[in-house]
Amino acid sequence: MDEALDVRWFDPNRINLLVGLSLFILFLFVNLRRARRAPSGLYIRTLPALQALDEAIGRATEMGRPVLYLPGLGDMSEVGTLAAVTISSRVARRVADMGCGLLVPCYDPVVAVLIDSATREAYTQAGRLDSYRSGTVQYVAAAQFAYVAAVTGLMLRERPAANVYMGSWYAESLFLAETGNETGAIQIAGCDQVTQLPFFVCSCDYTLLGEELYAASAYLGREPVQLATITAQDWAKILAAIVVVAAVVATFFGYTDIDKLLKTS
Numbered sequence: 001m002d003e004a005l006d007v008r009w010f011d012p013n014r015i016n017l018l019v020g021l022s023l024f025i026l027f028l029f030v031n032l033r034r035a036r037r038a039p040s041g042l043y044i045r046t047l048p049a050l051q052a053l054d055e056a057i058g059r060a061t062e063m064g065r066p067v068l069y070l071p072g073l074g075d076m077s078e079v080g081t082l083a084a085v086t087i088s089s090r091v092a093r094r095v096a097d098m099g100c101g102l103l104v105p106c107y108d109p110v111v112a113v114l115i116d117s118a119t120r121e122a123y124t125q126a127g128r129l130d131s132y133r134s135g136t137v138q139y140v141a142a143a144q145f146a147y148v149a150a151v152t153g154l155m156l157r158e159r160p161a162a163n164v165y166m167g168s169w170y171a172e173s174l175f176l177a178e179t180g181n182e183t184g185a186i187q188i189a190g191c192d193q194v195t196q197l198p199f200f201v202c203s204c205d206y207t208l209l210g211e212e213l214y215a216a217s218a219y220l221g222r223e224p225v226q227l228a229t230i231t232a233q234d235w236a237k238i239l240a241a242i243v244v245v246a247a248v249v250a251t252f253f254g255y256t257d258i259d260k261l262l263k264t265s
Contacts, residue, residue: 023239027232035224035231042227044219049188049206053220056162056186057094066101067091068160068185070151070176071115072167073107073144080192081111083213084167087190088115090220091164092122096131104137105154107147112139148172152179165189165204166213169196177203190216 035042060067069091074081088104095102104119106112116137123132140150152175155163163180165173165187173189173196180187181203189200190208200207208216218226 020236020240024232024236027235028228031228031231031235032225035228042231044215044227044230047208047212047216047219049190049208049212050216050219052186052188052206053091053164054094056164056188057091057098057100059186060161061098061100063161064100065161066103066158067095067162067164068155068158068180069102069104069164070166071104071106071111072165072169072191073147073172074111074168075108076110076114078168080166080168080213081108083190083192083217085111085114085118086217087166087220089118089122090217092119093126096123096126096128099128099131101133102136103154103158103160105140105147105151106137107140107142107144109139109142112137144170144172148175151176155179155183155185159183160185163187165191165200166208166216167191169193169200174199174203180204 031042057067069088071084071088072081074084076082076085092102102119104112104115106115119137120129120132123129141147155176156179160183163177163185165176167190169191170193173191177187177189177200187204188206188208189204190213191197191200192210192213194210197207197209215230217223218230
């Protein structure tokens, strides 16, 4: 006779995870309703790097030089690349409104196709589709330092007034940022790779740190769903910080069993 399989549909040792997930879903639901009723009521703190975008694009327009937008070396499976594609649409819209040039050399061919489509749509929304030039978005190379060589050459030839680096970056970050610094461009970077952030901080005028890259799209577009998601995450982080501090204080006063609430396995 076959033994019955012992199937456990619920592990009581992980009740804390269930509570945390339930609270996050509640936060998301509440903020979605708030966003649909009054998007302006959701607060996202000011990001100086994104505020500087208008200044950088305006400077490029006044100087008659283009804006260079680089979406990183990741493919569409990376969250940083998804954020870079979304931000590229916002940048393209502002470039179209101000009437300056735009250059977008891409490392990945799929990313190039998506950004080209998003850029055309941005120019269409601005009523400036006739200003969109073929070759504004182009696939360059899928080899790391071949891409770096092509982009640094483009920087030295075209001398863009503003360089915007968004996405996932690796060992090439300092090569590109230092070349851009040599050309005198305003440089704005956003990166989700912790190991590369120090290089951008040292060589760029403004830098989005870590998760700020993901919040950038919501900050620029003010779309209700994106604003609600960011706000719900902030609420969850605040709650997690409160729980950790409370656990530390309780442990200090001798309540050692409190650490069971924080275990995930």
